[in-house]
Amino acid sequence: MFPGWLQIALVVLLIVLLFGRGKISGLMGDVAKGITSFRKGLKDGIDEPEEEPKAVEDKKTIDGEVVKSEEKDKA
Numbered sequence: 001m002f003p004g005w006l007q008i009a010l011v012v013l014l015i016v017l018l019f020g021r022g023k024i025s026g027l028m029g030d031v032a033k034g035i036t037s038f039r040k041g042l043k044d045g046i047d048e049p050e051e052e053p054k055a056v057e058d059k060k061t062i063d064g065e066v067v068k069s070e071e072k073d074k075a
Contacts, residue, residue: 003011016024
């Protein structure tokens with residue numbers, strides 16, 4: 001069951017009385033700064049070029065570990 005508009009208004013009034021307007025506006029400013037820096041971090045992460053994997057010569061991988069290949073030339 002969802003709370004009605006009167007219950008929501010009462011909760012908001014109690015929060016404002018307990019913390020005061022200045023404390024709540026300061027908290028909202030901190031939240032806005034956090035969201036802005038998070039978005040900036042996401043944007044900076046996208047702009048960075050991805051590094052291409054280096055080619056491994058004469059080696060094979062098994063479960064992510066590099067091992068020397070022991071292949072012999074068949075002649």
